[in-house]
Structures are given as C-alpha cells and as structure tokens.
Amino acid sequence: MHPVIAQRFPSPLAAAESGGVPLAADLREVEHRLRATVSDEQDSFLGKSAFHLIEAGGKRLRPMMALLGGHFGPDPARAVDAAVIAELVHVGTLYHDDVMDEATVRHGIVTANTRWGNTVAVLLGDYLIARAAEIGARVGPEATKLQVRTLRRLVRGQMAETVGPAPGVDRIGHCLRVMADKSASLFAMSVRLGAELSGADPTVAAALERYGELLGSAFQIADDILDIAAAETTLGKQPGTDLREGIVTLPVLYAVEDNPALAPLVLNGPLTDDDARAEVLAVLRVSTGLERARREATRYAERAKDVLHDLPGVPARDALVALGDFAIGRTS
Amino acid sequence: MHPVIAQRFPSPLAAAESGGVPLAADLREVEHRLRATVSDEQDSFLGKSAFHLIEAGGKRLRPMMALLGGHFGPDPARAVDAAVIAELVHVGTLYHDDVMDEATVRHGIVTANTRWGNTVAVLLGDYLIARAAEIGARVGPEATKLQVRTLRRLVRGQMAETVGPAPGVDRIGHCLRVMADKSASLFAMSVRLGAELSGADPTVAAALERYGELLGSAFQIADDILDIAAAETTLGKQPGTDLREGIVTLPVLYAVEDNPALAPLVLNGPLTDDDARAEVLAVLRVSTGLERARREATRYAERAKDVLHDLPGVPARDALVALGDFAIGRTS
Numbered sequence: 001m002h003p004v005i006a007q008r009f010p011s012p013l014a015a016a017e018s019g020g021v022p023l024a025a026d027l028r029e030v031e032h033r034l035r036a037t038v039s040d041e042q043d044s045f046l047g048k049s050a051f052h053l054i055e056a057g058g059k060r061l062r063p064m065m066a067l068l069g070g071h072f073g074p075d076p077a078r079a080v081d082a083a084v085i086a087e088l089v090h091v092g093t094l095y096h097d098d099v100m101d102e103a104t105v106r107h108g109i110v111t112a113n114t115r116w117g118n119t120v121a122v123l124l125g126d127y128l129i130a131r132a133a134e135i136g137a138r139v140g141p142e143a144t145k146l147q148v149r150t151l152r153r154l155v156r157g158q159m160a161e162t163v164g165p166a167p168g169v170d171r172i173g174h175c176l177r178v179m180a181d182k183s184a185s186l187f188a189m190s191v192r193l194g195a196e197l198s199g200a201d202p203t204v205a206a207a208l209e210r211y212g213e214l215l216g217s218a219f220q221i222a223d224d225i226l227d228i229a230a231a232e233t234t235l236g237k238q239p240g241t242d243l244r245e246g247i248v249t250l251p252v253l254y255a256v257e258d259n260p261a262l263a264p265l266v267l268n269g270p271l272t273d274d275d276a277r278a279e280v281l282a283v284l285r286v287s288t289g290l291e292r293a294r295r296e297a298t299r300y301a302e303r304a305k306d307v308l309h310d311l312p313g314v315p316a317r318d319a320l321v322a323l324g325d326f327a328i329g330r331t332s
Numbered sequence: 333m334h335p336v337i338a339q340r341f342p343s344p345l346a347a348a349e350s351g352g353v354p355l356a357a358d359l360r361e362v363e364h365r366l367r368a369t370v371s372d373e374q375d376s377f378l379g380k381s382a383f384h385l386i387e388a389g390g391k392r393l394r395p396m397m398a399l400l401g402g403h404f405g406p407d408p409a410r411a412v413d414a415a416v417i418a419e420l421v422h423v424g425t426l427y428h429d430d431v432m433d434e435a436t437v438r439h440g441i442v443t444a445n446t447r448w449g450n451t452v453a454v455l456l457g458d459y460l461i462a463r464a465a466e467i468g469a470r471v472g473p474e475a476t477k478l479q480v481r482t483l484r485r486l487v488r489g490q491m492a493e494t495v496g497p498a499p500g501v502d503r504i505g506h507c508l509r510v511m512a513d514k515s516a517s518l519f520a521m522s523v524r525l526g527a528e529l530s531g532a533d534p535t536v537a538a539a540l541e542r543y544g545e546l547l548g549s550a551f552q553i554a555d556d557i558l559d560i561a562a563a564e565t566t567l568g569k570q571p572g573t574d575l576r577e578g579i580v581t582l583p584v585l586y587a588v589e590d591n592p593a594l595a596p597l598v599l600n601g602p603l604t605d606d607d608a609r610a611e612v613l614a615v616l617r618v619s620t621g622l623e624r625a626r627r628e629a630t631r632y633a634e635r636a637k638d639v640l641h642d643l644p645g646v647p648a649r650d651a652l653v654a655l656g657d658f659a660i661g662r663t664s
Contacts, residue, residue: 045498046491096458100451119432122454123491130483133465137476144469144476151462159378159455166377 015326016064019319023067030063030083037084037131049116050124053091056107061219062086062190064323065212069194071316072204079194081139085147086190088132093154093186095125100162101245108236142196150189157181161247172253179220179250180213187216191320207307211320214304218327221297224249225331228284240277246270250296255289262287294331301328347658348396351651355399362395362415369416369463381448382456385423388439393551394418394522396655397544401526403648404536411526413471417479418522420464425486425518427457432494433577440568474528482521489513493579504585511552511582512545519548523652539639543652546636550659553629556581557663560616572609578602582628587621594619626663633660 009015016023034054041047063083070079097103098111099121105111113121129151136143157178165174192209200208226235227242228251242249246269256262262283271277284290301324308317341347348355366386373379395415402411429435430443431453437443445453461483468475489510497506524541532540558567559574560583574581578601588594594615603609616622633656640649 041488043488043492045495046488096454099454118450119494120491122428122431123487123494127484127487127491130480130487133476133480134484137473137480141469141473141476144465144473148462148465148469152459152466155455155459155462156373156375156378159452159459160375162451162455163377 009326015322016319018322020315026067033084056109065190066194068316069191069208070198072195073198073200075198078197082193082197085132085135088128092125092128095121150185153181153185183220184213184216188212211304211307214300218297218300222331225293240281243271251289251293254292255287258288341658347654348651350654352647358399365416388441397522398526400648400651401523401540402530404527405530405532407530410529414525414529417464417467420460424457424460427453482517485513485517515552516545516548520544543636543639546632550629550632554663557625572613575603583621583625586624587619590620630660
C-alpha cells in the first residue's frame with residue numbers, strides 16, 4: 001500500500017467528488033429527505049426516536065454510491081430516492097446490529113437499545129426498513145424487487161454470522177460469505193438502484209451492482225482492519241470492538257491460520273476482559289493477519305475498479321475509482 | 333350472546349366453509365406453499381429453523397380471509413399468493429412478539445427465542461417478512477404497496493403498545509388504536525389482497541378491507557377475553573398470559589374503569605407471581621369488564637357484517653358473515 005493514496009482523500013466525500021461530480025448539494029437534500037421521512041409519523045415517540053441514529057451522522061457512503069450511480073443515466077436527480085432508501089435500510093440494520101451485539105455506543109452517542117431497551121431498538125430498525133420499502137413501492141416495482149432481494153441477503157448474512165460456520169466448514173469462506181451478504185449487498189443495491197432510477201442502461205446498472213458488491217467487501221475488510229490497527233482518536237471509538245462482541249473478522253482468521261496458538265484466544269466468543277483484549281490486540285497488530293487482510297481488501301478494490309473499465313467514461317466513473325482507492329487508503 | 337352460535341361453528345374453518353365455499357383444498361395448498369417458500373433457502377439453519385412456528389400450526393385465519401376475498405373476483409385461485417403472504421407476515425410478527433414478551437411457549441411448543449435466543453428469533457421473523465415481501469414483489473406493485481402500508485401499521489402498533497399511552501391520553505382509546513394497527517391491519521390486508529389478486533372490483537376490495545379491519549378487532553378482543561375467561565384445556569395454554577407479560581387489554585381496562593381499586597394490580601407491569609395472578613384473574617372473571625368487552629367485540633363484528641350488506645351475494649359473503657359470528661361465539 002502506498003500511504004500517498006490515503007492522504008489524497010481525507011474523506012469519502014473528497015474521494016467521491018474528485019471525479020468532478022459535485023455531490024454536497026445532493027447529500028444535503030438526502031439529509032433533508034431522511035429527516036422528513038422519519039418525522040412524517042403520527043406516533044410522536046416513533047417519529048422522534050427514529051431520528052436518534054440518523055442525527056448521529058455517519059459517512060453516508062451508501063447515499064454517495066447511489067448518487068454516483070445516478071450519474072450514469074439521463075436523470076441523476078432521481079437517484080436521490082435511491083440514496084434515501086439505501087441509508088434508511090443501512091441505519092435500520094444498525095439499530096438491529098446494536099441489539100444483537102449488545103453495543104452501548106455508536107457514532108459517539110449511546111445506542112437506542114441502551115437508551116430505550118431492545119424492543120424499542122428492534123422496532124426503530126423495522127420502522128426505517130418499512131419506510132424505505134414505502135419509498136421503493138412508490139418509485140416502482142424494480143426498486144422493490146431489488147430491495148426485497150437485498151433484505152433477504154441481509155437476513156441471511158446476519159443469521160450466518162450469528163450461528164457461525166457449521167462444523168467442518170472453512171471459517172474464512174464462511175466469513176467472506178457473511179461479509180458479502182451482510183455488508184456488500186447494500187453497497188451493491190445502492191449504486192445499482194441509483195443507476196436504475198436515473199434511467200441508466202440495464203447492462204451499466206448490472207455492472208455497477210457488481211462494482212458495489214466488490215467495493216462493499218473492500219470497505220468491510222478495511223473496517224475490520226481498522227478495528228484492530230487504528231488508534232482510538234482516529235476511530236472515534238475504542239478499537240477491539242469486534243473482539244469484545246465476539247465477532248470473528250477476516251484479519252483475525254488470517255492471523256489464526258498463520259499462528260494457530262491464537263485460536264483459543266479469539267474464537268471462543270466475546271473477549272470482555274479489557275486487559276486480555278489489549279494483549280490480544282497487541283499480538284494481532286504485529287501478526288501476518290493484518291497484512292494479508294490488507295492484500296485481500298486491495299484485491300477486492302482492484303476487482304471493483306476493473307468492472308468500471310467497460311463503463312462509459314463519465315466523471316462519476318472516476319469518482320467510483322477514487323472511492324475504491326479511498327477504501328484501501330484508510331487501512332495503511 | 334346466544335350460546336347456540338358458538339356451537340354452530342366448532343372451528344373457523346367450519347364457519348368459513350358454511351357459506352358453501354370449500355376451502356380445505358386451497359388451505360392445503362397454502363400449507364404446501366408455506367413450507368416450500370421457507371425451505372427454499374441456501375442457509376440450511378435458516379431454512380430449517382424458520383419452519384419452527386409454521387409447523388406448530390395455528391388457526392390460519394388470515395389465509396382463510398385471503399381465500400374468501402379471492403371468491404369475489406373472477407380468478408379465486410390467485411388468492412393463494414395472498415394467503416401465503418398473510419400467514420408469513422403473521423408468523424413473522426409472532427417470532428418478534430415472543431421476543432418482546434419473553435414468551436416461552438406458543439402453540440404448545442417452546443418458542444424460538446427460548447430455543448435459539450433473541451437474535452435468531454428476530455432474524456427468523458425478519459426472514460419470513462422478507463419472503464412475504466418477495467412474493468408480493470413478484471405478484472405486483474399493488475400487493476407491495478398494501479404490504480408496506482400494513483408493515484408500517486404493525487410497527488406503529490407494536491411501538492405504541494411497548495411505549496404505552498402518553499400521560500393524559502385515554503387508555504382505552506390507546507388500546508383500541510394499538511389493536512387496530514397491530515392486529516386488525518393484517519386481517520384487513522389479507523382479505524383485501526385476496527380480492528385484489530383475484531381481480532375483484534376495486535370498490536369491493538376496499539369494502540372487504542374495511543370488513544377485515546373490523547373483524548380483526550373483534551377477533552382480538554375475543555382473544556383478550558379468552559385469555560381471562562377460558563379454561564386452560566380450551567385455551568391450549570395457561571390463561572392470564574397477558575397479565576403475566578404486562579400487556580393491558582381491553583377487558584382489563586373496562587374492569588378498571590368500573591372498579592378503580594383494580595388499577596394498581598393490573599396496570600403496573602408484568603404480574604409474574606402465580607398466586608397473585610390467579611387472584612386477579614378470579615376478580616376479572618366476575619368483573620363488568622368481561623361483559624363490556626363482549627359487547628364491544630359484538631359491536632365490531634356487527635359493523636363488519638354491515639359492511640358486507642352492499643357486496644355481491646356470492647357464497648363467500650355468507651362465509652364472511654359466519655366468521656363474524658364465529659369470532660363472537662367463542663367468547664360466550
């Protein structure tokens with residue numbers, strides 16, 4: 001990895017705008033629409049509490065992907081619906097993830113499950129996903145079909161992660177499948193839906209979906225690396241969250257493969273003891289696992305960029321290439 | 333209430349078939365489709381565990397409603413999709429309900445949350461709802477719109493029940509709104525979707541939706557009454573489940589209105605002590621609350637039957653009238 005890449009794009013927005021497609025105004029419109037959608041609810045508690053995690057912010061990567069997808073068609077403004085749908089589904093799944101992981105902090109604020117209990121948090125997630133489905137139903141049957149397929153993959157991926165690999169199943173293969181279904185699927189949906197709604201050519205939309213699928217895995221591996229390697233100041237949360245929650249990520253599996261003595265420390269469920277976790281993190285940071293995961297993330301990002309070669313040479317294509325570089329640049 | 337009505341229809345199927353529309357064969361087809369849909373899943377744990385509550389049975393009231401709705405159009409066979417969608421959504425919400433209520437037994441078998449934990453149970457519910465959405469998306473945009481609207485009402489109703497009435501809000505009004513959103517909405521969807529898919533006239537489909545909405549509330553109030561008044565042998569589970577789970581139902585609210593001394597016993601959350609609950613049940617059984625709730629359920633059922641007056645005089649109409657009678661007949 002060349003550290004210059006990481007410096008070039010201080011944020012995903014900087015990367016996404018580097019192609020010459022201005023996105024800030026459309027992203028403000030997405031923020032506005034997210035708020036308007038959620039608060040349009042007769043149950044005032046539901047309307048207000050669903051704001052919780054939307055207001056907390058986030059990188060809005062999926063809306064950016066949707067908006068950029070929209071620049072491959074004649075009517076890019078229509079991709080705003082795709083961006084809103086993508087972020088509603090994403091934040092909805094975060095509410096559910098935090099219940100399942102018993103997380104207490106997300107984006108620097110207390111989680112909904114900690115504040116209002118698991119039942120409310122699950123319902124907030126359901127609510128956002130239902131609202132996204134409502135927009136999809138208004139937009140058209142193709143949007144619904146894509147959303148429904150994605151929803152099924154999200155459920156399948158989360159279930160596979162929760163249940164873990166069956167005995168005898170390769171753990172790394174299982175981890176990659178979980179990643180594809182649980183993370184990459186939503187990236188794939190975002191950019192494809194943006195393209196479809198803007199009237200892009202169907203073969204272009206299909207290629208963009210493939211790009212999103214590959215880029216989503218690159219981003220996820222990068223996140224998994226950062227959870228081990230990054231400083232708390234960079235990360236905005238304590239590193240080692242995955243270890244604490246018993247989530248087994250790709251860099252950890254690579255490290256175990258190269259050093260089986262690590263297995264009992266990292267594969268036996270949540271590592272809740274702070275000192276033990278700090279020790280394991282120190283070992284993982286100097287392990288071969290991190291470097292192997294970086295190479296894997298790079299491979300995904302390169303494959304994502306390869307898909308773009310055959311697409312029309314619009315500025316949005318350069319932006320998507322830059323997002324691929326940004327995904328990888330963060331990890332070095 | 334005339335006890336003869338209750339004797340006339342020993343089961344909802346007997347009531348539904350009393351109009352001369354045979355439903356048993358279509359219901360077998362629905363069972364087959366439910367199983368085929370759920371097991372069509374590459375994740376074998378997900379496919380198998382999602383069977384859990386489908387295999388446990390249930391009255392299949394919503395599929396019956398959907399099938400009967402289908403007899404108002406030229407192509408009743410197409411209502412099978414509506415019946416499958418309705419039951420998948422229903423069973424999906426049961427998985428979620430059992431997590432929220434911390435229930436351990438449902439339909440005589442151990443609940444999914446008890447067997448596999450809350451995370452798995454929530455995902456099983458999500459999975460069934462996603463599969464229902466998939467069928468809806470295949471069937472057409474109108475089905476999706478109706479499903480999405482219903483989903484939003486289900487979430488809103490469950491959230492309102494979880495959060496409880498805001499200070500100063502009439503508890504009975506709140507309870508009726510929860511019932512409409514959480515229970516009646518799915519009855520309304522079932523019969524309307526069956527009618528729509530079979531090609532029924534839109535005004536007929538809309539009237540049937542109204543019928544379903546009213547009948548759904550009648551059934552829910554009847555369930556609430558039975559949870560207080562029925563014997564364990566009739567009910568198939570211990571009576572007093574709602575009290576034990578801290579769910580405040582309409583007959584209880586009526587009883588409290590007539591006898592405010594009951595309030596501290598039944599409005600302060602779960603009544604987990606068996607002896608205390610048995611005492612409260614004994615008091616409720618001789619309270620005015622039961623009789624007032626019976627009258628309210630009858631009013632809903634009568635209003636439901638009134639809606640049917642203006643509909644074409646097909647045999648399915650008689651069947652829907654009979655289902656109204658059945659709903660009430662159970663409570664006397």
